[in-house]
Amino acid sequence: MVAAPLSPPSQISEAVPAAPPAPRSQIGTFGFDAAGMERSVLPGDNFYQFANGAWSSTTAIPADKSSYGSFNLLDDLSKQRTHGILEQAAADPDSKIGSAFTAFLDTAGIEAKGLAPINPWLGEIAAVGSKAQLAPLYAMAAALGITTPFATRVGQDDKNPEIYVLGVSQSGLGLPDRDYYLSTDAKLANTRAKYLTHLTTMMSLAGQPNAAARAAAVLAFETGLAKAHWTRIDSRDADKTYNKLTVADLARTAPGFDFRSMFAANGTAVDSVIVAQPSAIGGTARLIAATPLAVLKDQLLVRSLDAYADYLPSAFDKENFAFYGTVLSGTPEQQVRWKRGVEFTTGALSDEVSKIYVQRYFPPETKASADALVKNVVAAMDRRIDTLDWMSAQTKVRAHAKLAAFTPKIGYPDRWRDFSGLEVRRDDALGNAMRSARFEHGYNIGKLGQPIYRWEWGMTPMEVNAYANFGMVEIVFPAAILQPPFFDPNADPAVNYGGIGAVIGHEMSHHFDDQGAKYDLTGKLVKWWTPTDTTAFQARLDALGKQYDAYEPFPGVHVQGKLTMGENVADLAGLAVAHDAYLASLGGAASPVIDGTTGDQRFYLGWAQVWRQNIREEAARQRLLTDPHSPNEQRGNVVRNMDPWYSAFGAQPGQKLYLAPSQRVRIW
Known part of the structure; x- marks a missing residue:
């Protein structure tokens, strides 16, 4: 009252x-x-x-969060519910989601294997002997979900939304934004110093000699990337970021990098691409041409260790969180392993988890009420x-x-994705993560030449969020946000x-x-x-x-x-x-x-x-x-x-x- x-x-x-x-x-x-x-x-x-x-x-604010509010309240509820689903699935040795969750929780097994699971990939990086091999290497990294200086993704063509096209955009930074590298603000300068320590520590943990000097060279390279990058304000301008170029034109305007080889190795041998930030792409290509190969390999090495820290021995996991969780976001404690396991499993096998969640926790009457409200x-x-x-x-x-x-989309998709082609092993956390990344990469590039996937969702029903998709002319509201305090x-x-x-x-x-x-x-x-x-x-x-x-x-x-x-x-x-x-x-x-x-x-x-x-x-x-x-x-x-x-x-x-x-x- x-x-x-x-x-x-x-x-x-x-x-x-x-x-x-x-x-x-x-x-x-x-x-x-x-x-x-x-x-x-x-x-x-x-x-x-x-x-x-x-x-x-x-x-x-709970110790494992950088913020806490209405969205977090419901996110915690979604995680608890999904945890119950995965715990039940884990008891079934034939369950794919249960196996993925079990493998992620097997920290003893992860620790015992050391760097052995990731060493083949690190060996691929080490084996590169010339810059001619760099473009295929970046393509392999992209397929593993590892950040490289050029981000590529298949999406709708903004000026011809009935077809898919390959887009290229600036990328490669280990810090959240170009300002973290370039600003004279004292707090950001302090963060840069801690980032250098982080780079050094990760290389040392991987047994790399001369870690401090090599880390400094990586930071200098990324600072060069930051100088070439567009601001976030310019990068959100739909007109400025639509630049359709033939691959031949891209090669002429951004000399110093073999884009055609990267696209071919990436499974996207296309004739034209949409370039989001042309001057940044050109500046990055020139920077790569001027940077020693050893530095480029070191940068990819650290990006790889950070990308897969969750699946490596605890020293890597803890160091990754110490910087990205505590230094950057102020979060004192890392989430307990099961919560991160929920995030991994729902990310890797989204619809396999989603269809169980919806059946249990999203009654038809809630969907009907939300549908009516949307219409109003x-x-x-x-x-x-x-x-x-x-x-x-x-x-x-x-x-x-x-x-x-x-097109309003409420609650969950009317069609589920097929994950039967993704191999999941009960004792291979890092392998599961890498195979999942490659599976997603294949799914994305497989859109080229296909009709637009109008049934597709960009979020799972368990996410407490919503979005608008301009190319699809749709608004999307996952099931998890259709709860109090948002909707009752x-x-x-x-x-x-x-x-x-x-x-x-x-x-x-x-x-x-x-x-x-x-x-x-x-x-x-x-x-x-x-x-x-x-x-x-x-x-x-x-x-x-x-x-x-x-x-x-x-x-x-x-x-x-x-x-x-x-x-x-x-x-x-x-x-x-x-x-x-x-x-x-x-x-x-x-x-x-x-x-x-x-x-x-x-x-x-x-x-x-x-x-x-x-x-x-x-x-x-x-x-x-x-x-x-x-x-x-x-x-x-x-x-x-x-x-x-x-x-x-x-x-x-x-x-x-x-x-x-x-x-x-x-x-x-």
Whole structure:
């Protein structure tokens, strides 16, 4: 029960009827954890803290996590459920998922084998005697999921989405972003020093002589890569990153590396490719040509050890976590082995686990309820397009057509992948991992020349997440996110619309964000707006970018409005559309008052609740450099752009979140 109204009594109409009895929600009285609120904070000063402050001050981040919040809560539940599935499967010697899980947990066997399982691959690296052999070696590494200076992947052609094409993009860094190598910031400089120690340690553990000097050379090479790389802001621009070249043209514009040999060895002997960052690819090729072969081999050696540290003796595993877990993310303790085993097995044999999970934990009625909610949110977006005062009638017609072309995917795929061709051994953890990587590589390159796999999912049903796929014109919501606090069939509809409804609106709005809006109803990257519409749209994007640029989570460290633009637009539009859908769901009736709260108050509290999160400083700083999502507090506070939020919570001029009506950003 809520002890007091969330707003002054003057904001609640006495004519609103009381709520009828309903099945009890899993959280609180109506789906919101009111005990987690911090009522001493004014909603108009910091709505996120008002809704979540008490939860934040009393909730510790578990030692094996870099952050903890609503998403982690459900991820833990998914892992526990999947653990039960795998434990049961492990008792069956003929179960593929059981064998994969058992092998991963066999740390004694891993320790006893030492480096023997990976030595054949390390021998392949050591045997390379000339740069002419480097391109095939990089192809072999890519098939094993090991990072090389050039990333390749088969995907839809943005300008011809009915065919698959090979893409090439910048890669090769061992640190999360180019800024970690190039920035003069003291904290990043300290991280670089610790990275050098990590490189040295990994080489020493592998028995390599002169480890310190060789590690320094690897760091210098990667620093050169960082200088050539594009920023994340430029790399998310769909227009800038679409550069279709023949392989012959690529060889001319990026001399110093044999791309044709790499593609052939990779099983992708193609005539043309999409190059994401041409100047970075060219700079990388020139850098490789100028770098001693021994350094290139050492870099691949360390990348290999880091990639497979989970399946190597504990000294490698612990060192890998000490840097990537603790130094970079601030996480004190590594996850227990079974949790990592769940991650490995679901990654290697996704659908083999997924179909059992769905059968046990995703009832048809939940899928039906979610389907209905999705339809309501899509319908609200359709109505909202007509109200836009900045968009021409011509473009509105095209926007309606694009919305009508959406394919929502709810819960799980309607077709499962076949993993019968993947060999899994009960006593070969590293071999299982390598064979799985090669299997995935073969699956990906096997798409070339095939019809588009429109049934395919990019996430498992166990993932607490959702996504929009521009080329497929689809929005996808795995089963695991369709649970409280995001969605509860027994919760008040206002909370559901503020939670999963806004998430649905978010993913739908991605198709109309600063990049998604560049794709038409067929998923094609093409100009379908009038120049006047584009100018009006950009002006609103600029205003939103300035709003987020002003946020300063740490002294001198700001949110990057351009990096986070797509997610900010999706938050802004998705929340507005979900609110429209909630009001429409009332069918003209007034929303009930529940525990002293109005429907609008419960709607916005439902939004704030899903963004509850405590995060370690190291992880927060890393995300500010690399994550296209704004920090959760700023995501919760996007409500400052919503007129109904002001009415619901009485935000006033002079309060920190208050924006005059003319300053509130309205896009979709």
